[in-house]
Amino acid sequence: MGSLCSMVRWEPGAKERLQLAAITLFVERGYEQTTVQDIAAAAGLTERTFFRHFADKREVLFVGSDVYAATFVQGVAEAPEGAAPFELATAAITAAARDFFPIERRAWSRQRQAVLDANTPLQERELLKRAALSDALTAAFRERGATEADARVAAETGVTAFHLAFRQWIAEGEERPLLEIEQDVLARMAAFMPGAASVAPD
């Protein structure tokens, strides 16, 4: 390890340290008011090291966006053959809860959301990420044989359920794991649709 470090001047855990320093500064003094220099200094690293991991300070909040959508799509791929669209959508958001949002990630997600809520351009970027996820899921459902119209409905409804569950997951005082909240939202949604009434959770 020591020799590897000297070759590329690798700082062990540098990425995580930078992320932690960044989110702390974003929350404390505001996203706009925080510079890459501030982040690097707070992490005890150089700006060069920062730029080895992130293109800019915004990327600290959006790194892994590709993996994000891929996690949902992987959930669809793992669902049994012949699964109905609803089961595929459930498999997608279940996989995301399991593989992308473990309980250890909640504190980060909460702080990240607080930063986003205070900054319109970041919110807008986040909404685009959501739209991209919907497109990826539509394609995944199409591959499973759904028509374009049904795939789009399944994807949008699934993403809506996920989004609702996620917002609740990071709400102040919420302690349930994301997976449990997803089940709750899906049940409420099913109860909301006509013909499916009366089994809503209380």
Add this chain to the structure above:
Amino acid sequence: MGSLCSMVRWEPGAKERLQLAAITLFVERGYEQTTVQDIAAAAGLTERTFFRHFADKREVLFVGSDVYAATFVQGVAEAPEGAAPFELATAAITAAARDFFPIERRAWSRQRQAVLDANTPLQERELLKRAALSDALTAAFRERGATEADARVAAETGVTAFHLAFRQWIAEGEERPLLEIEQDVLARMAAFMPGAASVAPD
């Protein structure tokens, strides 16, 4: 809106002429490449007249955003007492189709979408408009006695249905009125959801 303008040098139909000139230019040469000066000249009006109607060129595409959400909320207000959340959501999007998106508006909506699709910041602004609509509907459902969790699910699901229908409405070659497409999407959504019993967490 118009009555205020009678106090200043009012150009009859100026606002509509500016909107038409703007959307034509945005489509033809691109949103970024079009200036307020270009728009005013194409409409045969002055820049001063432009700024009497719009704060900037972006507002041409987003003017009436408040009325937009209010139309959905009004639909909820008009729904009969004791209506279930699904009926309220249906009333909201039905009212929007009826009062905000008559068939004469489709050509404008199509061109507007083409401009948005070619410009990320505009798409982002549009997504924020959608989020604001969801908040307004959640508040409207809360006033009708829904719990916060149910109101949020109803609002997000309703907005999702509307958004899906709207995208189809402005799709190339689509000729059905928005109201009919909304019914189709709601039916697909209902078919997508399983009976509530099978959604219960195991």
